[in-house]
Amino acid sequence: MCALKMHADEVDIDAPLVQRLIARQFPEWAELPLERLESAGTENAMFRLGGELVVRLPRHPGAVDAIEHEQRWLSLLGLRLPIAVPEPLGRGRAGEGFPWAWSVYGWLDGRNPDVDALDSPETLAKELADFVRALRRVDAGDGPAHYRAKPLSARDASTRAALAQLTDEVDTEAVTGLWERAVRVPEHPGPPLWAHADLSPGNVLVSEGRLSAVIDFGCTGVGDPAVDLIVAWNLLPAGVRDTFREAVGADDAEWARGRGWALSVSLIQLPYYRDTNPVLAANSRHVIREILAE
Numbered sequence: 001m002c003a004l005k006m007h008a009d010e011v012d013i014d015a016p017l018v019q020r021l022i023a024r025q026f027p028e029w030a031e032l033p034l035e036r037l038e039s040a041g042t043e044n045a046m047f048r049l050g051g052e053l054v055v056r057l058p059r060h061p062g063a064v065d066a067i068e069h070e071q072r073w074l075s076l077l078g079l080r081l082p083i084a085v086p087e088p089l090g091r092g093r094a095g096e097g098f099p100w101a102w103s104v105y106g107w108l109d110g111r112n113p114d115v116d117a118l119d120s121p122e123t124l125a126k127e128l129a130d131f132v133r134a135l136r137r138v139d140a141g142d143g144p145a146h147y148r149a150k151p152l153s154a155r156d157a158s159t160r161a162a163l164a165q166l167t168d169e170v171d172t173e174a175v176t177g178l179w180e181r182a183v184r185v186p187e188h189p190g191p192p193l194w195a196h197a198d199l200s201p202g203n204v205l206v207s208e209g210r211l212s213a214v215i216d217f218g219c220t221g222v223g224d225p226a227v228d229l230i231v232a233w234n235l236l237p238a239g240v241r242d243t244f245r246e247a248v249g250a251d252d253a254e255w256a257r258g259r260g261w262a263l264s265v266s267l268i269q270l271p272y273y274r275d276t277n278p279v280l281a282a283n284s285r286h287v288i289r290e291i292l293a294e
Contacts, residue, residue: 006042006276007060011099013045018055020096026104029053040112040202040279043218048107053089057102064100066218067091069144071103074217077194080138082130084108084213110205110212115235115286119209125240127211128199129247132228136193146197146221152260153183159264165271170288175267178291182260186253188224196220199231201283226250229258230265233287238294259294262287 015034023030032050039046043063044056058064071088078085090104118124159179163172196203197219205213229250232241245255266284273280 005059006273007062009062010060013057013059013098015047017096017098018047018057021092021098021102022049022055024095025092026090029104040277041216042273042277042280043216049104052107054086054105054107055092055102056105057092057098058100061100063218067101067103069220070217073144073220077135077138077217077220081134081214083127083211085217086213086215108205108213108215110207112201113204113206113235115201115283118235118237119206121237121240122243123209124206124211125236125244126247128204128231128236129244131211131214132196132199132225132248135196135228136225138194140192140194140222143192143194143222145192146195146223146227147219148195148197148227148261149192149221149223151187151224152185152257152264155264155268156183159267162268162271166267169270169285170267171292174292175263175288179260179263179267182256182263185256185260188226188254188257192222193225194220194222195225195228197223197227199228199234201235202279204231204235224257226254226257227261229255230262230287232258233262233290234266234283238290259291263291 015036019034022034029049032053035048037046037048043059043066045059047055049055058067070086071091074086074088078087086108087106088103089106092102092104094100113124163175166172196214196217198216203214203216204211205215229248232244236244250258266287270281270284
């Protein structure tokens with residue numbers, strides 16, 4: 001059975017399809033058990049293959065470029081980061097009725113953190129900051145622009161359009177005021193730096209209260225690094241945000257841009273995924289509440 005579709009242009013992806021792709025293109029793995037993974041991710045369908053592998057297939061045309069992007073850049077970035085990231089082990093091609101490239105990665109242990117019940121939030125805040133700082137130190141000279149490399153002001157129309165759909169859910173006057181202040185914050189003054197650009201709870205893995213891995217580097221690239229501060233609101237509780245901010249070294253303008261990114265992303269996600277992705281919609285509501293409460 002195919003999972004609920006979130007995009008109008010999604011293709012059907014199920015376990016029999018993936019088994020046929022594996023059997024044809026990676027026969028050495030054909031006898032391994034295959035299980036679809038439950039995920040709040042919006043771009044890829046994921047299947048665990050045996051005990052050591054995971055298969056990721058793009059759900060829709062907009063996710064296809066990220067396959068090649070990760071294949072190219074993860075090997076470079078993984079060597080320079082303090083925690084585990086996905087390791088590409090196989091590059092699949094179109095076939096069996098599936099129209100695009102796809103990937104096989106090594107399995108990473110851990111689970112997505114529960115935003116409302118973190119085991120050790122201060123430790124997690126410091127470890128996430130270490131990850132962000134390490135990523136920023138990677139040479140950005142040849143790096144591609146990340147998915148959210150444009151300034152916040154470029155999102156003004158789409159953010160306001162989303163807000164207009166949320167009059168029954170949020171205090172639109174208060175949120176509009178916050179957004180208008182965010183777009184007036186000075187842009188990133190320095191050279192572009194590497195950023196993950198999608199540090200959401202669904203892309204973070206923890207084990208025994210510690211950060212064990214960061215996944216999904218399809219949005220990763222160079223630009224304003226403030227985009228990685230969104231994790232301060234979509235995952236970390238208010239009591240450890242200062243710990244995270246200090247460890248990252250964010251000044252007032254960068255912190256304000258990060259808050260603006262968190263707000264814009266959540267406002268746009270909420271009406272789009274309200275009916276098709278309850279986990280992501282709930283996290284969007286959480287972010288908006290957290291920012292309004294500050």
